[in-house]
Amino acid sequence: MPDLQKLLPPPMRRPPKPGHPGGNGAPPAGDGAVTDGAPASPKTDDPGRRLTTGVKDSPADLVGWVDERMGGASFLTAMLMRKVPKGTNWFYTLGSATLFAFVVQAVTGVFLAMYYTPSPVEAYASITHLTNDVFLGEFVRGMHKWGASVMVILVFVHMARTFFFGAYKYPRELNWVIGVVLLILTMVMGFTGYLLPFDQRSYWATIVGVNINGTGPIVGPYLSDFLRAGPEFGATTLARFYAIHMLLVPGAIIALIGAHLYLVVKLGTTAPPWLRADRKPKDARSQPVDAFAGGSYGSGDGSAK
Numbered sequence: 141m142p143d144l145q146k147l148l149p150p151p152m153r154r155p156p157k158p159g160h161p162g163g164n165g166a167p168p169a170g171d172g173a174v175t176d177g178a179p180a181s182p183k184t185d186d187p188g189r190r191l192t193t194g195v196k197d198s199p200a201d202l203v204g205w206v207d208e209r210m211g212g213a214s215f216l217t218a219m220l221m222r223k224v225p226k227g228t229n230w231f232y233t234l235g236s237a238t239l240f241a242f243v244v245q246a247v248t249g250v251f252l253a254m255y256y257t258p259s260p261v262e263a264y265a266s267i268t269h270l271t272n273d274v275f276l277g278e279f280v281r282g283m284h285k286w287g288a289s290v291m292v293i294l295v296f297v298h299m300a301r302t303f304f305f306g307a308y309k310y311p312r313e314l315n316w317v318i319g320v321v322l323l324i325l326t327m328v329m330g331f332t333g334y335l336l337p338f339d340q341r342s343y344w345a346t347i348v349g350v351n352i353n354g355t356g357p358i359v360g361p362y363l364s365d366f367l368r369a370g371p372e373f374g375a376t377t378l379a380r381f382y383a384i385h386m387l388l389v390p391g392a393i394i395a396l397i398g399a400h401l402y403l404v405v406k407l408g409t410t411a412p413p414w415l416r417a418d419r420k421p422k423d424a425r426s427q428p429v430d431a432f433a434g435g436s437y438g439s440g441d442g443s444a445k
């Protein structure tokens with residue numbers, strides 16, 4: 141088992157125990173540590189070496205400086221150094237992959253927003269200019285466009301993983317519900333973004349989409365009126381889609397991802413179902429076992445439900 145302390149930068153490591161002056165918390169060589177009158181080691185005397193050590197340690201020193209004032213190290217260590225169940229595999233990376241896709245969308249979206257004009261008269265021309273004239277414009281636009289599909293696919297596959305591993309059960313139901321809202325918001329991002337190029341296809345496809353929304357029970361007509369900014373597509377519809385696409389929904393997604401990850405850290409991840417089935421008490425082994433029942437917080441009484 142590797143020493144996790146060694147993976148942390150020196151300022152975030154636990155201080156050495158009394159009687160162990162070196163330990164993991166020892167100050168890094170070359171930082172001017174007092175050596176009780178002993179001759180300084182030739183290593184620390186060498187100015188070249190001192191410079192390289194200083195350069196290597198400075199990011200960690202900066203982390204330590206910020207931590208002393210903000211106290212984020214305990215959060216970071218809880219987040220990065222948490223224990224994961226035995227049998228954790230590549231399927232568990234799908235949530236992080238979705239998060240990465242979202243970050244790519246956010247970064248590329250900021251660059252697109254620098255050139256995009258959300259007015260019915262200028263939108264199409266601003267997108268054409270971005271694609272044809274701006275340095276790497278077509279590339280960034282392509283990343284954003286394909287990234288949207290990648291994110292939708294990843295959200296679904298991640299959801300399938302949590303479903304088939306039984307990770308939606310007690311006590312993670314709330315995280316599942318937050319996930320469902322994230323899924324809906326991801327699709328709202330795709331829907332509202334589709335109108336923005338304002339070409340024939342995006343215009344007519346959005347009219348069809350908004351009309352479909354309007355057929356929903358009770359809230360449907362109100363929802364489509366809200367999306368259109370009135371009973372008909374008008375000059376403000378595009379501005380409304382743009383505001384929803386770049387402010388409202390991303391803000392909600394960021395807040396919900398924060399809550400989602402908080403719950404992942406707080407509750408831990410679910411062990412794979414085939415390992416959980418193995419963990420039944422010996423006397424229950426002869427009973428038929430439903431691989432999806434129970435879990436680390438599930439029916440821990442060993443009963444095969």
Ligand code: HEM
Pocket residue numbers: 231232233234235236238239242295298299302305307308312315316317318319320322323326397400404408409410411
């Ligand atoms: C923007 C979309 C999403 C992001 C960025 C995201 C991110 C993550 C991450 C990083 C994890 C921890 C690692 C892992 O288990 O993969 C996780 C866990 C989880 N996610 Fe998501 N997720 C999203 C959408 C969803 C959706 C749509 C659902 C289900 C409807 C969902 C349900 C869960 C559950 C239940 C867990 C706990 C898994 C466990 O305990 O093993 N998430 N999510």
